[in-house]
Amino acid sequence: MGAFSRADGARHPHHPRTYEISDPEEIRAYRAVVRLGHELAGPDPVFCSCGDDTGAHPSPERDRLLDPLSPEGIPARHRARWVAAAPAAVREYAGALAAGAEDPDLPRGVPPALVFGWLGAVREEPRDAAWLLAERGPSRLLAGLPTEELAWAVRETDRAGLEGAVRFFASEEFTTRHPKRRRVPDTARDRLLRHARGHRPADLPVLERRLLRTPDDRIRRS
Structure with a gap:
């Protein structure tokens, strides 16, 4: 997956520029928003100027799924999974990072x-x-x-x-x-x-x- 661009410039401080999805359900959801993006972009998507690098044309469905700041999105699911696997002694700290804290208390x-x-x-x-x-x-x-x-x-x-x-x-x-x-x-x-x-x-x-x-x-x- 490539970088995600928001119109307001907001970003998650710990979101990587690239990442992978391998869960079958997430892959199906991603393919669905890509298909929708192709339909929205029209017959000549080469000239799309949205400036995004996710492979999916902007749409509410894409934003909900791929925006790193969307609580329903794939990145949020991945971060939640990482927090859940953290040792109990550091789970609160991990949760703060996952929620977007730049430099939480150690x-x-x-x-x-x-x-x-x-x-x-x-x-x-x-x-x-x-x-x-x-x-x-x-x-x-x-x-x-x-x-x-x-x-x-x-x-x-x-x-x-x-x-x-x-x-x-x-x-x-x-x-x-x-x-x-x-x-x-x-x-x-x-x-x-x-x-x-x-x-x-x-x-x-x-x-x-x-x-x-x-x-x-x-x-x-x-």
Whole structure:
């Protein structure tokens, strides 16, 4: 799916420029509004100047289905599905993001290992209209945490958490930190590199370059 243009310029801050639909019911509904759009555009739709990139000519039915701000639309359904799958400790925060809050208050006391697991969880529809939220939401919770706390969480997390941890440590949220804040104890660093070798090889070169070593005995947990 392509970008959606509204006449008033309003937008959902976490709606991606492109996304996919795979649910048969949603596909049928989309095809129906495309057919309607072809009828409205007339015999020569090449010259349609609506400026939209969804593949469907503007109509009330299209707006209701594809507008990211429509509570009845496909994007809203995808966001609601993402919120429902979020861990209980972060569900209110996820709901605020899905509702369109640009920068909601961060929940307190959420273990980083849980957030790693949220980021790394397997999603049935990984490229739906909530895929950008699925990256931004957890990453914003992790971005402000000290490296030492993140490293301890790497030690404690499960496989889904390691998936999320590798994604976070290879992302700009971590790799752009000052070198002093990129020092990761050997045990955590080794776990990240091992998971990347087996499951995310594209991230391995970034991790090898940007994760600076710190002996485990230099880090103490309070």
